[in-house]
Amino acid sequence: MSLLEIKNLTAKLAEEDKQILNGLNLTVEKGQVAAIMGPNGSGKSTLSYVLAGREDYEVTGGEALLDGENILELDPDERAAKGLFLAFQYPIEIPGVGQMTFLKAAINAQRRKNGLDEIATPEFIKLVNGRAKELGISQDMLRRSVNVGFSGGEKKRNEILQMALLQPKLAILDETDSGLDIDALKIVADGVNAMRSPDRGFVVITHYQRLLDYIKPDVVHVLSAGRIIKTGGPELALELEAKGYADIVGKAA
Amino acid sequence: MPAVQETVEQVRAIDVDQYKYGFSTEIEMELAPKGLSEDIVRYISARKNEPAWMLEWRLDAYRRWLTMREPEWARVDYPQIDFQDMYYYAAPKSNAAPQSLDEIDPAILETYKKLGIPLREQEILAGVAPEKRIAVDAVFDSVSVVTTFKEELRKSGVIFCSISEALQEHPELVRQYIGSVVPTTDNFYATLNAAVFSDGSFVYIPPDVRCPMELSTYFRINEQKTGQFERTLIIADKGSYVSYLEGCTAPMRDENQLHAAVVELIAHDDAEIKYSTVQNWFPGDAEGKGGIYNFVTKRGDCRGARSKISWTQVETGSAITWKYPSCILRGDDSQGEFYSIAVSNGAQQVDSGTKMIHLGKNTRSRIISKGISAGRSQNTYRGLVSAHRRATNAKNFTNCDSLLIGNACGAHTVPYIESKTASAVFEHEATTSKVSEDQMFYCMQRGLTQEEAIALIVNGFVKDVLQQLPMEFMVEAQKLIAISLEGSVG
Ligand SMILES: Nc1ncnc2c1ncn2[C@@H]1O[C@H](COP(=O)(O)OP(=O)(O)OP(=O)(O)O)[C@@H](O)[C@H]1O
Ligand SMILES: [Mg+2]
Numbered sequence: 001m002s003l004l005e006i007k008n009l010t011a012k013l014a015e016e017d018k019q020i021l022n023g024l025n026l027t028v029e030k031g032q033v034a035a036i037m038g039p040n041g042s043g044k045s046t047l048s049y050v051l052a053g054r055e056d057y058e059v060t061g062g063e064a065l066l067d068g069e070n071i072l073e074l075d076p077d078e079r080a081a082k083g084l085f086l087a088f089q090y091p092i093e094i095p096g097v098g099q100m101t102f103l104k105a106a107i108n109a110q111r112r113k114n115g116l117d118e119i120a121t122p123e124f125i126k127l128v129n130g131r132a133k134e135l136g137i138s139q140d141m142l143r144r145s146v147n148v149g150f151s152g153g154e155k156k157r158n159e160i161l162q163m164a165l166l167q168p169k170l171a172i173l174d175e176t177d178s179g180l181d182i183d184a185l186k187i188v189a190d191g192v193n194a195m196r197s198p199d200r201g202f203v204v205i206t207h208y209q210r211l212l213d214y215i216k217p218d219v220v221h222v223l224s225a226g227r228i229i230k231t232g233g234p235e236l237a238l239e240l241e242a243k244g245y246a247d248i249v250g251k252a253a
Numbered sequence: 254m255p256a257v258q259e260t261v262e263q264v265r266a267i268d269v270d271q272y273k274y275g276f277s278t279e280i281e282m283e284l285a286p287k288g289l290s291e292d293i294v295r296y297i298s299a300r301k302n303e304p305a306w307m308l309e310w311r312l313d314a315y316r317r318w319l320t321m322r323e324p325e326w327a328r329v330d331y332p333q334i335d336f337q338d339m340y341y342y343a344a345p346k347s348n349a350a351p352q353s354l355d356e357i358d359p360a361i362l363e364t365y366k367k368l369g370i371p372l373r374e375q376e377i378l379a380g381v382a383p384e385k386r387i388a389v390d391a392v393f394d395s396v397s398v399v400t401t402f403k404e405e406l407r408k409s410g411v412i413f414c415s416i417s418e419a420l421q422e423h424p425e426l427v428r429q430y431i432g433s434v435v436p437t438t439d440n441f442y443a444t445l446n447a448a449v450f451s452d453g454s455f456v457y458i459p460p461d462v463r464c465p466m467e468l469s470t471y472f473r474i475n476e477q478k479t480g481q482f483e484r485t486l487i488i489a490d491k492g493s494y495v496s497y498l499e500g501c502t503a504p505m506r507d508e509n510q511l512h513a514a515v516v517e518l519i520a521h522d523d524a525e526i527k528y529s530t531v532q533n534w535f536p537g538d539a540e541g542k543g544g545i546y547n548f549v550t551k552r553g554d555c556r557g558a559r560s561k562i563s564w565t566q567v568e569t570g571s572a573i574t575w576k577y578p579s580c581i582l583r584g585d586d587s588q589g590e591f592y593s594i595a596v597s598n599g600a601q602q603v604d605s606g607t608k609m610i611h612l613g614k615n616t617r618s619r620i621i622s623k624g625i626s627a628g629r630s631q632n633t634y635r636g637l638v639s640a641h642r643r644a645t646n647a648k649n650f651t652n653c654d655s656l657l658i659g660n661a662c663g664a665h666t667v668p669y670i671e672s673k674t675a676s677a678v679f680e681h682e683a684t685t686s687k688v689s690e691d692q693m694f695y696c697m698q699r700g701l702t703q704e705e706a707i708a709l710i711v712n713g714f715v716k717d718v719l720q721q722l723p724m725e726f727m728v729e730a731q732k733l734i735a736i737s738l739e740g741s742v743g
Contacts, residue, residue, distance in 0.1 A: 053697075053698075075697070077703075080700040086698050088695065092691045094713055095714070097709055097710065101709070105705065105709055109699070110699075110700035113700065
């Protein structure tokens with residue numbers, strides 16, 4: 001069984017009659033890293049939001065199966081507990097809520113939903129400190145409020161920290177590379193690579209080959225106007241980097 | 254963090270609109286005849302065996318009250334109150350001055366136990382470190398039914414008892430201070446209170462004594478159609494310190510009940526009073542039916558040099574709140590603080606804030622107010638900061654933040670500033686924000702339910718103020734806030 005199977009998914013803005021996803025088909029296998037590339041405004045972030053259950057979008061047709069189960073009817077937190085993680089293109093600030101508080105709340109919320117005991121505080125602290133160190137996240141950042149006053153790159157690294165702590169089955173990284181300096185890019189890529197495993201899958205949304213140099217994708221999909229219009233191997237990304245989207249988009253249209 | 258978790262569990266354990274303290278106790282009560290008149294004032298005074306001067310003081314207030322009008326400037330809206338259609342005195346029949354807990358009606362003890370307020374000292378002592386002990390004055394409708402740890406406190410010279418008892422045992426102290434901060438002529442509700450107050454707490458801390466434990470009063474309204482008019486008087490003599498907490502609950506009823514209290518604090522030279530309130534009167538149902546009208550006058554007088562008074566309030570209950578705990582900074586170098594969290598949900602209306610009156614030199618004040626509005630509620634911060642001509646170098650810092658949950662509620666900030674000295678420095682910051690869909694979605698994507706997400710975000714918003722509460726009450730207050738916001742989204 002595939003890890004993620006999206007069949008003929010259509011979605012529109014909830015408040016307006018604007019269709020964004022237009023019959024999208026996509027399969028991600030366990031152990032796979034799938035890259036999604038595509039022009040600005042093509043619907044990449046929308047796809048990730050729809051999968052994660054954001055209310056601003058209304059699914060008008062199709063299905064999305066995670067481990068064979070249609071998740072489109074579930075609340076966002078239930079999807080999260082089933083192992084879906086989204087690293088946001090623009091991480092959100094939560095003033096006054098300490099990072100540690102937030103991380104522990106998230107871990108325990110998921111554990112509870114999965115019938116597990118809450119994590120013990122010493123174990124939690126050890127876990128966070130370990131991962132934070134690997135990702136170059138300082139103690140000072142851990143003491144601050146969630147994403148408040150973080151630089152763009154720090155926010156992105158913080159998303160990866162959360163992913164590393166929550167150990168999802170399927171992680172969707174929405175332009176996690178944008179805003180990262182060269183060293184941070186490597187650190188983040190190492191973090192992702194360390195988590196690659198036969199039963200985990202990744203959807204990596206990016207505009208640049210640079211990230212894919214570090215995180216080697218198994219497949220590359222091109223998303224345009226709300227549909228996957230082309231699928232290929234890693235070489236497809238190189239081709240896009242060289243020629244841009246005009247060719248492919250033109251052919252598909 | 255466990256607090257957030259507990260909060261959520263508690264929220265889950267109750268249904269929407271289920272006020273946890275909404276039960277009432279079946280108990281035989283002695284009620285004064287309904288309505289208000291000079292006779293009722295005499296009746297109350299007689300029931301308490303008060304000295305003649307006290308009765309005169311009450312009657313003065315009553316006559317004055319007849320000439321006064323209800324204040325209308327607050328941003329609250331309610332039908333005319335019929336002051337003749339309520340009882341001004343309700344006391345448990347059994348309570349003929351109990352000497353010990355054994356003489357108290359078990360139904361009352363059971364009530365407080367249900368509210369989580371143990372009154373038996375042995376129970377409190379079991380497993381509690383001495384510094385964590387809390388002495389309680391329990392006020393049930395119109396009377397104080399018991400005050401715990403009185404003897405223990407007496408050893409350090411601290412007087413902690415009901416104000417009725419203080420009138421018997423220490424009339425000279427009461428006479429010296431009562432009405433000296435909130436005069437009988439102060440305002441409509443304070444004047445009404447002066448005429449008919451039935452009980453409340455009295456605290457006196459002698460010079461240079463640090464009160465050895467936390468003091469608290471727990472107010473419970475039980476009887477129907479009864480107003481609660483308590484009066485609290487706290488005196489911190491030179492160089493002393495006391496921390497005091499009040500809590501309040503009432504049964505769920507579809508009538509509105511009036512609570513018009515007066516609290517007076519006096520801090521002499523170098524003394525400090527820390528006064529915390531966790532107000533959880535029944536707020537009424539989601540449609541706005543029932544609930545307590547909480548019309549309260551609280552004022553502290555920093556009478557001595559270098560004295561300090563600090564008000565911390567967590568206001569989650571009441572249908573209507575009209576309350577402005579204030580500080581008169583009379584002594585040179587004295588300090589006043591006001592930390593407030595006011596939560597409104599459903600159809601609640603809150604008009605609350607503070608007054609910092611700078612009279613002495615180098616006086617400082619600090620106001621941190623966090624208003625959280627949800628449902629269809631209206632939440633107003635109203636505050637005055639003033640500096641007298643003499644108050645050179647007066648300093649104030651005010652920060653008012655409002656958080657909105659949903660689109661149907663309102664938050665308002667009404668600051669008044671008056672300065673008669675050029676050397677005063679008053680700073681004012683105000684923000685209004687919304688719990689954003691982005692924040693909610695972000696939290697939920699990480700696995701938190703909607704309720705957990707709200708609790709987390711709100712706790713973040715109020716954190717600075719929560720930290721001002723005595724440790725033991727922080728968690729309690731956190732839970733209360735989350736419960737009050739139950740049903741505010743979705
Ligand atoms: N909440 C919204 N309100 C209005 N328009 C929206 C909303 N969400 C998405 N859109 C529109 O839908 C289209 C797809 O947006 P989306 O963010 O998914 O693109 P994207 O592929 O992630 O682009 P980028 O590469 O720039 O991140 C765009 O035209 C965008 O303006
Ligand atoms: Mg995008």
